[in-house]
Amino acid sequence: xxxxxxxxxxxxxxxxxxxxxxxxxxxxxxxxxxxxxxxxxxxxxxxxxxxxxxxxxxxxxxxxxxxxxxxxxxxxxxxxxxxxxxxxxxxxxxxxxxxxxxxxxxxxxxxxxxxxxxxxxxxxxxxxxxxxxxxxxxxxxxxxxxxxxxxxxxxxxxxxxxxxxxxxxxxxxxxxxxxxxxxxxxxxxxxxxxxxxxxxxxxxxxxxxxxxxxxxxxxxxxxxxxxxxxxxxxxxxxxxxxxxxxxxxxx
Amino acid sequence: xxxxxxxxxxxxxxxxxxxxxxxxxxxxxxxxxxxxxxxxxxxxxxxxxxxxxxxxxxxxxxxxxxxxxxxxxxxxxxxxxxxxxxxxxxxxxxxxxxxxxxxxxxxxxxxxxxxxxxxxxxxxxxxxxxxxxxxxxxxxxxxxxxxxxxxxxxxxxxxxxxxxxxxxxxxxxxxxxxxxxxxxxxxxxxxxxxxxxxxxxxxxxxxxxxxxxxxxxxxxxxxxxxxxxxxxxxx
Ligand SMILES: Nc1ncnc2c1ncn2[C@@H]1O[C@H](COP(=O)(O)OP(=O)(O)O)[C@@H](O)[C@H]1O
Ligand SMILES: [Mg+2]
Numbered sequence: 001x002x003x004x005x006x007x008x009x010x011x012x013x014x015x016x017x018x019x020x021x022x023x024x025x026x027x028x029x030x031x032x033x034x035x036x037x038x039x040x041x042x043x044x045x046x047x048x049x050x051x052x053x054x055x056x057x058x059x060x061x062x063x064x065x066x067x068x069x070x071x072x073x074x075x076x077x078x079x080x081x082x083x084x085x086x087x088x089x090x091x092x093x094x095x096x097x098x099x100x101x102x103x104x105x106x107x108x109x110x111x112x113x114x115x116x117x118x119x120x121x122x123x124x125x126x127x128x129x130x131x132x133x134x135x136x137x138x139x140x141x142x143x144x145x146x147x148x149x150x151x152x153x154x155x156x157x158x159x160x161x162x163x164x165x166x167x168x169x170x171x172x173x174x175x176x177x178x179x180x181x182x183x184x185x186x187x188x189x190x191x192x193x194x195x196x197x198x199x200x201x202x203x204x205x206x207x208x209x210x211x212x213x214x215x216x217x218x219x220x221x222x223x224x225x226x227x228x229x230x231x232x233x234x235x236x237x238x239x240x241x242x243x244x245x246x247x248x249x250x251x
Numbered sequence: 252x253x254x255x256x257x258x259x260x261x262x263x264x265x266x267x268x269x270x271x272x273x274x275x276x277x278x279x280x281x282x283x284x285x286x287x288x289x290x291x292x293x294x295x296x297x298x299x300x301x302x303x304x305x306x307x308x309x310x311x312x313x314x315x316x317x318x319x320x321x322x323x324x325x326x327x328x329x330x331x332x333x334x335x336x337x338x339x340x341x342x343x344x345x346x347x348x349x350x351x352x353x354x355x356x357x358x359x360x361x362x363x364x365x366x367x368x369x370x371x372x373x374x375x376x377x378x379x380x381x382x383x384x385x386x387x388x389x390x391x392x393x394x395x396x397x398x399x400x401x402x403x404x405x406x407x408x409x410x411x412x413x414x415x416x417x418x419x420x421x422x423x424x425x426x427x428x429x430x431x432x433x434x435x436x437x438x439x440x441x442x443x444x445x446x447x448x449x450x451x452x453x454x455x456x457x458x459x460x461x462x463x464x465x466x467x468x469x470x471x472x473x474x475x476x477x478x479x480x481x482x483x484x485x486x
Pocket of ligand 1: 018039041042043044045
Protein backbone atom coordinates (compact mmCIF):
# COMPACT_ATOMS: atom_id res chain seq x y z
CA UNK A 1 0.00 0.00 0.00
CA UNK A 2 1.24 3.45 -0.90
CA UNK A 3 1.03 5.80 2.08
CA UNK A 4 2.62 8.87 0.60
CA UNK A 5 2.85 9.85 -3.02
CA UNK A 6 5.11 12.76 -3.97
CA UNK A 7 4.42 14.00 -7.49
CA UNK A 8 6.61 16.44 -9.43
CA UNK A 9 7.79 18.26 -6.33
CA UNK A 10 9.97 21.33 -6.86
CA UNK A 11 11.31 23.33 -3.93
CA UNK A 12 12.91 26.77 -4.07
CA UNK A 13 14.73 28.79 -1.44
CA UNK A 14 14.22 32.24 -2.92
CA UNK A 15 15.44 31.87 -6.50
CA UNK A 16 17.61 28.86 -5.76
CA UNK A 17 16.00 25.57 -6.63
CA UNK A 18 16.75 22.87 -4.03
CA UNK A 19 14.59 20.00 -5.34
CA UNK A 20 13.85 19.16 -8.95
CA UNK A 21 10.74 17.31 -10.01
CA UNK A 22 10.78 14.69 -7.28
CA UNK A 23 8.28 11.84 -7.60
CA UNK A 24 8.44 9.12 -4.99
CA UNK A 25 6.01 6.61 -3.53
CA UNK A 26 6.38 5.69 0.14
CA UNK A 27 5.06 2.30 1.24
CA UNK A 28 2.89 2.02 4.31
CA UNK A 29 4.34 0.32 7.41
CA UNK A 30 7.77 0.12 5.91
CA UNK A 31 10.97 2.05 6.42
CA UNK A 32 12.19 4.21 3.57
CA UNK A 33 15.74 5.54 3.81
CA UNK A 34 16.87 8.69 2.04
CA UNK A 35 20.59 8.89 1.34
CA UNK A 36 22.87 11.24 -0.54
CA UNK A 37 25.69 13.75 -0.02
CA UNK A 38 25.16 16.76 2.25
CA UNK A 39 23.12 19.50 0.68
CA UNK A 40 21.42 17.22 -1.86
CA UNK A 41 17.98 18.05 -0.45
CA UNK A 42 17.09 15.15 1.83
CA UNK A 43 15.97 17.32 4.76
CA UNK A 44 14.17 19.66 2.40
CA UNK A 45 12.22 16.72 1.00
CA UNK A 46 11.44 15.41 4.47
CA UNK A 47 10.12 18.83 5.48
CA UNK A 48 7.79 18.80 2.46
CA UNK A 49 5.98 15.84 3.97
CA UNK A 50 4.68 17.72 7.02
CA UNK A 51 4.78 21.22 5.55
CA UNK A 52 7.63 22.25 7.82
CA UNK A 53 8.99 24.27 4.90
CA UNK A 54 6.07 26.66 5.51
CA UNK A 55 7.96 28.15 8.43
CA UNK A 56 10.90 29.08 6.18
CA UNK A 57 9.90 32.41 4.63
CA UNK A 58 11.87 32.18 1.41
CA UNK A 59 10.88 28.55 0.81
CA UNK A 60 8.25 27.67 -1.79
CA UNK A 61 7.02 24.20 -2.66
CA UNK A 62 5.40 23.17 -5.95
CA UNK A 63 3.83 19.86 -6.89
CA UNK A 64 1.66 17.39 -5.05
CA UNK A 65 2.20 15.45 -1.85
CA UNK A 66 -0.59 12.94 -1.43
CA UNK A 67 -0.96 11.36 1.98
CA UNK A 68 -3.78 8.82 2.06
CA UNK A 69 -4.64 10.25 -1.37
CA UNK A 70 -5.15 13.76 0.06
CA UNK A 71 -2.95 16.55 -1.29
CA UNK A 72 -1.40 18.20 1.75
CA UNK A 73 -0.33 21.19 -0.33
CA UNK A 74 -4.02 21.95 -0.88
CA UNK A 75 -5.37 25.10 0.73
CA UNK A 76 -7.95 23.09 2.64
CA UNK A 77 -5.25 21.14 4.51
CA UNK A 78 -5.31 21.67 8.28
CA UNK A 79 -1.61 21.95 9.06
CA UNK A 80 -2.02 21.35 12.80
CA UNK A 81 -3.89 18.09 12.14
CA UNK A 82 -1.29 17.21 9.52
CA UNK A 83 1.62 17.56 11.98
CA UNK A 84 -0.31 15.41 14.42
CA UNK A 85 -0.43 12.70 11.79
CA UNK A 86 3.14 13.18 10.62
CA UNK A 87 5.60 13.21 13.52
CA UNK A 88 9.22 14.23 13.28
CA UNK A 89 12.47 13.33 15.07
CA UNK A 90 15.55 15.46 14.54
CA UNK A 91 19.29 14.93 14.40
CA UNK A 92 20.00 16.48 17.76
CA UNK A 93 17.78 15.19 20.56
CA UNK A 94 15.70 18.23 21.51
CA UNK A 95 13.63 17.48 24.62
CA UNK A 96 11.71 20.44 26.05
CA UNK A 97 13.27 21.85 29.23
CA UNK A 98 10.52 20.16 31.22
CA UNK A 99 9.97 16.86 32.98
CA UNK A 100 9.97 13.56 31.14
CA UNK A 101 6.24 13.29 31.78
CA UNK A 102 5.55 16.74 30.38
CA UNK A 103 7.66 16.07 27.34
CA UNK A 104 5.50 13.10 26.41
CA UNK A 105 2.14 14.52 27.52
CA UNK A 106 2.66 17.80 25.67
CA UNK A 107 1.27 16.68 22.30
CA UNK A 108 -1.67 14.68 23.66
CA UNK A 109 -2.62 17.70 25.81
CA UNK A 110 -2.63 20.08 22.85
CA UNK A 111 -4.66 17.65 20.79
CA UNK A 112 -7.04 16.93 23.68
CA UNK A 113 -6.41 13.21 23.54
CA UNK A 114 -6.95 12.41 27.24
CA UNK A 115 -10.08 13.00 29.30
CA UNK A 116 -8.48 12.33 32.68
CA UNK A 117 -5.16 12.21 34.50
CA UNK A 118 -5.37 8.42 34.39
CA UNK A 119 -5.82 8.39 30.61
CA UNK A 120 -2.84 10.70 30.23
CA UNK A 121 -0.75 8.46 32.50
CA UNK A 122 -1.58 5.59 30.20
CA UNK A 123 -0.62 7.49 27.07
CA UNK A 124 2.70 8.49 28.65
CA UNK A 125 3.44 4.94 29.77
CA UNK A 126 2.55 3.31 26.42
CA UNK A 127 4.54 5.90 24.49
CA UNK A 128 7.61 5.41 26.67
CA UNK A 129 7.21 1.64 26.42
CA UNK A 130 6.98 1.79 22.64
CA UNK A 131 10.08 3.99 22.61
CA UNK A 132 11.86 1.31 24.70
CA UNK A 133 12.54 3.83 27.46
CA UNK A 134 9.95 2.98 30.11
CA UNK A 135 12.08 0.59 32.16
CA UNK A 136 14.92 3.07 32.41
CA UNK A 137 12.84 6.09 33.44
CA UNK A 138 9.65 4.88 35.14
CA UNK A 139 10.88 5.99 38.57
CA UNK A 140 11.91 9.46 37.52
CA UNK A 141 9.13 10.68 35.29
CA UNK A 142 9.12 14.03 37.02
CA UNK A 143 12.78 14.78 36.54
CA UNK A 144 13.88 17.01 33.68
CA UNK A 145 14.22 15.32 30.26
CA UNK A 146 17.48 17.11 29.66
CA UNK A 147 19.10 15.00 32.42
CA UNK A 148 19.04 11.87 30.28
CA UNK A 149 21.91 10.49 28.19
CA UNK A 150 21.94 11.35 24.48
CA UNK A 151 20.48 8.03 23.44
CA UNK A 152 17.78 8.24 26.12
CA UNK A 153 16.95 11.79 25.07
CA UNK A 154 16.51 10.64 21.48
CA UNK A 155 14.20 7.84 22.61
CA UNK A 156 12.31 10.43 24.67
CA UNK A 157 11.87 12.49 21.51
CA UNK A 158 10.60 9.39 19.76
CA UNK A 159 8.17 8.78 22.66
CA UNK A 160 7.06 12.38 22.32
CA UNK A 161 6.56 11.93 18.57
CA UNK A 162 4.54 8.72 18.91
CA UNK A 163 2.43 9.96 21.85
CA UNK A 164 -0.04 11.55 19.41
CA UNK A 165 -0.21 8.30 17.42
CA UNK A 166 1.11 9.66 14.14
CA UNK A 167 0.67 7.59 11.00
CA UNK A 168 4.04 8.63 9.67
CA UNK A 169 7.31 9.34 11.49
CA UNK A 170 9.99 11.41 9.78
CA UNK A 171 13.51 11.01 11.14
CA UNK A 172 16.30 13.33 10.08
CA UNK A 173 19.65 11.66 10.91
CA UNK A 174 18.28 10.51 14.28
CA UNK A 175 21.46 8.65 15.27
CA UNK A 176 24.21 10.95 14.10
CA UNK A 177 24.80 12.24 17.63
CA UNK A 178 24.60 8.82 19.28
CA UNK A 179 27.12 6.11 20.17
CA UNK A 180 26.89 2.64 18.56
CA UNK A 181 24.88 1.09 21.39
CA UNK A 182 22.33 3.90 21.50
CA UNK A 183 22.24 3.69 17.70
CA UNK A 184 21.48 -0.03 17.81
CA UNK A 185 18.67 0.64 20.29
CA UNK A 186 17.11 3.23 17.98
CA UNK A 187 17.48 0.88 15.01
CA UNK A 188 15.75 -1.91 16.92
CA UNK A 189 13.05 0.59 17.83
CA UNK A 190 12.57 1.62 14.20
CA UNK A 191 12.01 -2.02 13.34
CA UNK A 192 9.29 -2.25 16.00
CA UNK A 193 7.69 1.08 15.15
CA UNK A 194 7.19 0.22 11.52
CA UNK A 195 4.46 -2.21 12.52
CA UNK A 196 2.25 0.74 13.42
CA UNK A 197 3.83 3.64 11.57
CA UNK A 198 5.28 4.45 8.19
CA UNK A 199 8.84 5.62 8.65
CA UNK A 200 11.08 7.79 6.53
CA UNK A 201 14.63 8.19 7.73
CA UNK A 202 17.43 10.38 6.43
CA UNK A 203 20.81 8.92 7.23
CA UNK A 204 24.44 9.48 6.33
CA UNK A 205 25.33 5.95 7.23
CA UNK A 206 24.98 3.63 4.27
CA UNK A 207 25.22 0.68 6.61
CA UNK A 208 22.35 2.07 8.67
CA UNK A 209 20.18 2.57 5.60
CA UNK A 210 20.94 -1.01 4.60
CA UNK A 211 20.15 -2.32 8.09
CA UNK A 212 16.90 -0.51 8.86
CA UNK A 213 15.10 0.16 5.61
CA UNK A 214 13.15 -1.78 3.03
CA UNK A 215 13.26 1.02 0.46
CA UNK A 216 16.02 3.47 -0.34
CA UNK A 217 16.06 6.67 -2.34
CA UNK A 218 19.31 8.26 -3.47
CA UNK A 219 19.34 12.06 -3.87
CA UNK A 220 22.03 14.02 -5.64
CA UNK A 221 22.06 17.79 -6.29
CA UNK A 222 18.35 18.08 -5.68
CA UNK A 223 17.38 15.18 -7.92
CA UNK A 224 16.09 11.77 -6.95
CA UNK A 225 18.59 9.70 -8.91
CA UNK A 226 17.31 6.26 -8.06
CA UNK A 227 14.92 4.59 -5.67
CA UNK A 228 13.95 0.99 -5.13
CA UNK A 229 14.17 -1.86 -2.69
CA UNK A 230 17.10 -1.45 -0.30
CA UNK A 231 18.27 -4.88 -1.24
CA UNK A 232 18.52 -3.91 -4.91
CA UNK A 233 20.10 -0.50 -4.24
CA UNK A 234 22.91 -1.97 -2.16
CA UNK A 235 23.52 -5.12 -4.20
CA UNK A 236 22.96 -3.96 -7.72
CA UNK A 237 21.89 -0.35 -8.27
CA UNK A 238 20.89 0.65 -11.81
CA UNK A 239 22.51 4.06 -11.81
CA UNK A 240 26.30 4.56 -11.79
CA UNK A 241 25.96 7.66 -9.60
CA UNK A 242 24.17 5.57 -6.99
CA UNK A 243 26.83 2.90 -7.20
CA UNK A 244 29.65 5.44 -6.98
CA UNK A 245 28.07 6.99 -3.90
CA UNK A 246 27.34 3.83 -1.94
CA UNK A 247 30.68 2.22 -2.76
CA UNK A 248 32.69 5.29 -1.77
CA UNK A 249 33.81 6.39 -5.23
CA UNK A 250 32.28 9.85 -5.11
CA UNK A 251 34.28 12.91 -6.18
CA UNK B 252 37.70 -3.06 -13.17
CA UNK B 253 36.09 -0.25 -15.11
CA UNK B 254 34.60 1.74 -12.19
CA UNK B 255 35.97 5.05 -11.02
CA UNK B 256 38.55 4.62 -8.23
CA UNK B 257 37.53 4.65 -4.57
CA UNK B 258 38.10 7.74 -2.51
CA UNK B 259 39.97 5.55 -0.02
CA UNK B 260 43.04 4.36 -1.93
CA UNK B 261 43.90 1.44 0.34
CA UNK B 262 40.42 -0.02 -0.24
CA UNK B 263 40.94 0.31 -3.99
CA UNK B 264 44.29 -1.48 -3.63
CA UNK B 265 42.77 -4.33 -1.65
CA UNK B 266 40.10 -4.97 -4.27
CA UNK B 267 42.66 -4.82 -7.08
CA UNK B 268 44.83 -7.24 -5.20
CA UNK B 269 41.97 -9.70 -4.75
CA UNK B 270 41.25 -9.41 -8.44
CA UNK B 271 44.89 -10.07 -9.33
CA UNK B 272 45.00 -13.15 -7.12
CA UNK B 273 41.96 -14.68 -8.83
CA UNK B 274 43.67 -14.17 -12.17
CA UNK B 275 46.92 -15.69 -10.93
CA UNK B 276 45.06 -18.61 -9.41
CA UNK B 277 43.13 -19.10 -12.64
CA UNK B 278 46.34 -19.12 -14.67
CA UNK B 279 47.88 -21.66 -12.31
CA UNK B 280 44.82 -23.89 -12.86
CA UNK B 281 45.07 -23.48 -16.62
CA UNK B 282 48.70 -24.55 -16.46
CA UNK B 283 47.93 -27.52 -14.18
CA UNK B 284 45.17 -28.78 -16.45
CA UNK B 285 47.29 -28.31 -19.60
CA UNK B 286 50.23 -30.19 -18.12
CA UNK B 287 48.04 -32.94 -16.66
CA UNK B 288 46.51 -33.63 -20.07
CA UNK B 289 49.85 -33.50 -21.83
CA UNK B 290 51.30 -35.82 -19.20
CA UNK B 291 48.66 -38.50 -19.71
CA UNK B 292 48.43 -38.32 -23.48
CA UNK B 293 52.20 -38.24 -24.05
CA UNK B 294 53.07 -40.34 -20.99
CA UNK B 295 55.31 -37.62 -19.58
CA UNK B 296 56.00 -38.37 -15.89
CA UNK B 297 57.90 -35.12 -15.30
CA UNK B 298 54.83 -33.11 -16.21
CA UNK B 299 52.63 -35.29 -14.01
CA UNK B 300 55.01 -34.82 -11.07
CA UNK B 301 55.06 -31.08 -11.64
CA UNK B 302 51.25 -30.89 -11.53
CA UNK B 303 51.20 -32.88 -8.29
CA UNK B 304 53.82 -30.65 -6.67
CA UNK B 305 52.36 -27.37 -7.88
CA UNK B 306 48.90 -28.07 -6.49
CA UNK B 307 50.05 -26.65 -3.18
CA UNK B 308 50.46 -23.29 -4.88
CA UNK B 309 46.82 -23.35 -5.95
CA UNK B 310 45.68 -24.32 -2.44
CA UNK B 311 47.63 -21.39 -1.05
CA UNK B 312 45.90 -19.00 -3.41
CA UNK B 313 42.57 -20.27 -2.18
CA UNK B 314 43.54 -19.70 1.45
CA UNK B 315 44.90 -16.26 0.63
CA UNK B 316 41.77 -15.24 -1.27
CA UNK B 317 39.54 -16.48 1.52
CA UNK B 318 41.51 -14.39 3.99
CA UNK B 319 41.29 -11.31 1.79
CA UNK B 320 37.54 -11.76 1.36
CA UNK B 321 36.96 -12.10 5.09
CA UNK B 322 39.06 -8.99 5.72
CA UNK B 323 37.20 -6.98 3.10
CA UNK B 324 33.82 -7.96 4.53
CA UNK B 325 34.87 -7.29 8.12
CA UNK B 326 36.79 -4.08 7.58
CA UNK B 327 35.36 -2.46 4.45
CA UNK B 328 31.73 -3.62 4.32
CA UNK B 329 31.71 -3.67 0.52
CA UNK B 330 28.49 -2.68 -1.26
CA UNK B 331 27.04 -3.18 -4.75
CA UNK B 332 29.73 -4.04 -7.35
CA UNK B 333 32.36 -4.29 -4.61
CA UNK B 334 30.19 -6.71 -2.68
CA UNK B 335 29.75 -8.84 -5.78
CA UNK B 336 33.49 -8.72 -6.51
CA UNK B 337 34.18 -9.92 -3.00
CA UNK B 338 31.58 -12.66 -2.74
CA UNK B 339 32.18 -14.08 -6.21
CA UNK B 340 35.94 -14.15 -5.58
CA UNK B 341 35.30 -16.49 -2.67
CA UNK B 342 33.12 -18.81 -4.73
CA UNK B 343 35.35 -18.73 -7.79
CA UNK B 344 38.42 -19.56 -5.73
CA UNK B 345 36.74 -22.66 -4.34
CA UNK B 346 35.83 -23.89 -7.85
CA UNK B 347 39.34 -23.14 -9.07
CA UNK B 348 40.78 -25.07 -6.15
CA UNK B 349 38.71 -28.10 -7.20
CA UNK B 350 40.03 -27.75 -10.74
CA UNK B 351 43.54 -27.88 -9.28
CA UNK B 352 42.70 -30.96 -7.23
CA UNK B 353 41.14 -32.81 -10.14
CA UNK B 354 44.16 -32.03 -12.34
CA UNK B 355 46.39 -33.40 -9.61
CA UNK B 356 44.25 -36.54 -9.41
CA UNK B 357 44.58 -37.03 -13.18
CA UNK B 358 48.36 -36.78 -12.78
CA UNK B 359 48.49 -39.27 -9.91
CA UNK B 360 46.58 -41.77 -12.03
CA UNK B 361 48.87 -41.01 -14.96
CA UNK B 362 51.86 -42.17 -12.92
CA UNK B 363 50.03 -45.44 -12.15
CA UNK B 364 49.20 -46.35 -15.77
CA UNK B 365 51.10 -49.42 -16.96
CA UNK B 366 50.37 -49.86 -20.64
CA UNK B 367 50.43 -47.50 -23.60
CA UNK B 368 47.00 -46.24 -24.56
CA UNK B 369 45.31 -46.96 -27.89
CA UNK B 370 45.31 -44.06 -30.33
CA UNK B 371 41.50 -43.80 -30.49
CA UNK B 372 41.31 -43.36 -26.75
CA UNK B 373 44.08 -40.77 -26.69
CA UNK B 374 42.34 -38.86 -29.48
CA UNK B 375 38.99 -38.91 -27.65
CA UNK B 376 40.61 -37.79 -24.42
CA UNK B 377 42.45 -35.02 -26.25
CA UNK B 378 39.22 -33.81 -27.82
CA UNK B 379 37.28 -33.47 -24.57
CA UNK B 380 40.30 -32.03 -22.77
CA UNK B 381 40.97 -29.47 -25.46
CA UNK B 382 37.36 -28.38 -25.20
CA UNK B 383 37.55 -28.04 -21.41
CA UNK B 384 40.84 -26.13 -21.65
CA UNK B 385 39.28 -23.76 -24.14
CA UNK B 386 36.33 -23.23 -21.77
CA UNK B 387 38.65 -22.47 -18.88
CA UNK B 388 40.61 -19.98 -20.94
CA UNK B 389 37.41 -18.26 -22.15
CA UNK B 390 36.19 -18.11 -18.55
CA UNK B 391 39.31 -16.35 -17.36
CA UNK B 392 39.06 -13.98 -20.33
CA UNK B 393 35.42 -13.29 -19.42
CA UNK B 394 36.58 -12.44 -15.89
CA UNK B 395 39.30 -10.11 -17.16
CA UNK B 396 36.88 -8.40 -19.53
CA UNK B 397 33.97 -8.45 -17.07
CA UNK B 398 31.96 -9.76 -20.01
CA UNK B 399 28.56 -11.34 -19.39
CA UNK B 400 28.14 -12.51 -23.03
CA UNK B 401 31.49 -14.33 -22.84
CA UNK B 402 30.37 -15.99 -19.60
CA UNK B 403 27.13 -17.07 -21.27
CA UNK B 404 29.12 -18.59 -24.14
CA UNK B 405 31.05 -20.74 -21.70
CA UNK B 406 27.87 -21.71 -19.93
CA UNK B 407 26.29 -22.84 -23.18
CA UNK B 408 29.45 -24.70 -24.19
CA UNK B 409 29.13 -27.12 -21.26
CA UNK B 410 26.73 -29.17 -23.37
CA UNK B 411 29.45 -30.00 -25.88
CA UNK B 412 31.70 -31.21 -23.09
CA UNK B 413 29.07 -33.65 -21.91
CA UNK B 414 28.88 -35.06 -25.44
CA UNK B 415 32.66 -35.33 -25.83
CA UNK B 416 32.89 -36.95 -22.40
CA UNK B 417 30.46 -39.64 -23.48
CA UNK B 418 32.46 -40.32 -26.64
CA UNK B 419 35.60 -40.66 -24.55
CA UNK B 420 33.79 -42.92 -22.07
CA UNK B 421 32.80 -45.20 -24.95
CA UNK B 422 36.47 -45.52 -25.89
CA UNK B 423 37.39 -46.33 -22.28
CA UNK B 424 34.66 -48.98 -22.08
CA UNK B 425 35.90 -50.48 -25.35
CA UNK B 426 39.39 -50.52 -23.84
CA UNK B 427 38.10 -52.25 -20.70
CA UNK B 428 36.40 -54.92 -22.79
CA UNK B 429 39.47 -55.52 -24.93
CA UNK B 430 41.94 -55.46 -22.02
CA UNK B 431 40.20 -57.49 -19.35
CA UNK B 432 43.53 -58.28 -17.70
CA UNK B 433 44.30 -54.59 -17.32
CA UNK B 434 41.36 -53.53 -15.16
CA UNK B 435 43.59 -51.15 -13.19
CA UNK B 436 44.45 -48.99 -16.18
CA UNK B 437 40.85 -49.06 -17.40
CA UNK B 438 39.56 -47.91 -14.04
CA UNK B 439 42.06 -45.06 -13.90
CA UNK B 440 41.00 -43.99 -17.36
CA UNK B 441 37.34 -43.94 -16.31
CA UNK B 442 38.18 -41.60 -13.46
CA UNK B 443 40.43 -39.46 -15.60
CA UNK B 444 37.62 -38.93 -18.09
CA UNK B 445 35.15 -38.16 -15.33
CA UNK B 446 37.64 -35.72 -13.78
CA UNK B 447 37.99 -33.85 -17.05
CA UNK B 448 34.22 -33.53 -17.25
CA UNK B 449 34.03 -32.28 -13.69
CA UNK B 450 36.69 -29.69 -14.39
CA UNK B 451 34.33 -28.54 -17.12
CA UNK B 452 31.51 -28.31 -14.57
CA UNK B 453 33.60 -26.23 -12.18
CA UNK B 454 34.58 -23.99 -15.07
CA UNK B 455 30.90 -23.47 -15.81
CA UNK B 456 30.31 -22.61 -12.14
CA UNK B 457 32.97 -19.93 -12.42
CA UNK B 458 31.30 -18.60 -15.57
CA UNK B 459 27.99 -18.38 -13.68
CA UNK B 460 29.72 -16.35 -10.97
CA UNK B 461 31.16 -14.00 -13.55
CA UNK B 462 27.70 -13.46 -14.99
CA UNK B 463 26.40 -12.60 -11.52
CA UNK B 464 29.39 -10.36 -10.88
CA UNK B 465 28.72 -8.32 -14.01
CA UNK B 466 24.92 -8.35 -14.09
CA UNK B 467 23.96 -8.55 -10.43
CA UNK B 468 21.51 -11.32 -11.26
CA UNK B 469 21.83 -15.03 -11.73
CA UNK B 470 21.78 -16.83 -15.06
CA UNK B 471 18.24 -18.09 -15.50
CA UNK B 472 17.21 -21.59 -16.36
CA UNK B 473 18.84 -24.99 -16.23
CA UNK B 474 22.33 -25.47 -17.42
CA UNK B 475 22.31 -26.82 -20.98
CA UNK B 476 22.63 -30.61 -20.95
CA UNK B 477 24.25 -32.82 -23.53
CA UNK B 478 23.56 -36.52 -23.96
CA UNK B 479 22.82 -38.45 -20.77
CA UNK B 480 26.01 -39.59 -19.06
CA UNK B 481 27.08 -43.18 -19.68
CA UNK B 482 28.75 -43.42 -16.32
CA UNK B 483 27.07 -41.05 -13.94
CA UNK B 484 28.72 -39.53 -10.93
CA UNK B 485 27.63 -36.89 -8.50
CA UNK B 486 27.11 -33.47 -10.04
N1 LIG C 1 16.59 27.43 5.23
C1 LIG C 1 17.27 27.43 4.07
N2 LIG C 1 17.48 28.58 3.39
C2 LIG C 1 18.16 28.60 2.23
N3 LIG C 1 18.67 27.48 1.64
C3 LIG C 1 18.49 26.33 2.26
C4 LIG C 1 17.78 26.22 3.50
N4 LIG C 1 17.77 24.92 3.90
C5 LIG C 1 18.43 24.24 2.93
N5 LIG C 1 18.87 25.06 1.96
C6 LIG C 1 19.62 24.67 0.75
O1 LIG C 1 18.93 23.65 0.07
C7 LIG C 1 19.81 22.63 -0.36
C8 LIG C 1 19.37 21.30 0.25
O2 LIG C 1 19.60 21.32 1.65
P1 LIG C 1 19.13 20.19 2.63
O3 LIG C 1 17.76 19.81 2.28
O4 LIG C 1 19.40 20.63 4.01
O5 LIG C 1 20.12 19.00 2.21
P2 LIG C 1 20.53 17.67 3.01
O6 LIG C 1 19.53 17.45 4.08
O7 LIG C 1 20.51 16.60 1.95
O8 LIG C 1 21.91 17.88 3.52
C9 LIG C 1 21.19 23.07 0.04
O9 LIG C 1 21.79 23.69 -1.07
C10 LIG C 1 20.96 24.06 1.14
O10 LIG C 1 21.96 25.04 1.19
MG1 LIG D 1 19.86 17.33 6.18
